[in-house]
Amino acid sequence: DGGITQSPKYLFRKEGQNVTLSCEQNLNHDAMYWYRQDPGQGLRLIYYSQIVNDFQKGDIAEGYSVSREKKESFPLTVTSAQKNPTAFYLCASSIEESYSYNEQFFGPGTRLTVL
C-alpha cells in the first residue's frame, strides 16, 4: 500500500532533550513537509523539502532541524531550543512543490508531549 508513515505515534520528551520524529513515504513524491498543529489552531509549516539534500525553513523553524538524505525519508528533530514543543506533528508529501495544483497528503501524525 502506498502512503506516508510516521513514528512514533506518541512521544514524550524531557526538558533539555532532543527527539527525532520519523516520516517515510512510498508515494514517490518529490516534496515533503512538516507541520505543527496546536489545539484550536491551523497547521503551521515548520520545514519543507522539494528535493533530496535540499530543504527550506517554513514559518516556525526555530528550535527544529531536518534532513533529506533519501527521497522517501524526511525526519524532524525537535531540539532543546524549542521552548514549547508539545503539539501534534504532521508530515505531508506532494508530487512536487512547484506544481500549481499541488495536493498534499498527510501521515497519521506524532503527538509530542513535554514532561
Add this chain to the structure above:
Amino acid sequence: QKEVEQNSGPLSVPEGAIASLNCTYSDRGSQSFFWYRQYSGKSPELIMSIYSNGDKEDGRFTAQLNKASQYVSLLIRDSQPSDSATYLCAPRTRWGKLQFGAGTQVVVTP
C-alpha cells in the same frame, strides 16, 4: 486580519440537512484551494480541491470558489453522523505554500 478565516463553530447540523462552511483568504494570488476533513485526534484527509471560479461537485460535497471575493465554501449535502469532524480550508498562496485556517467543527445530530 488572519490570512485564512473560518468560523470555528461548532456548526450543528441535523442529519440529512445541508452543512455550509465558509472560508475567506487574504492572498489575492492564491490559485488553488483545498478542503481537508480532520477527525478528532487524527490527521487531515483531503476531500476536495478547486482551482476555477464556480462550483465543483464530488458526491455529497460541493466546493464553491469566488476569487474576486476571495471566498471559498464547502457544502455537505445529506449530512451523516460520519461527517462530524473539523473541516480545514487551505488556499495555496502565490508563494506555493498551503495556508491553513483554524477549521470549522461540524456536529451532525441524529
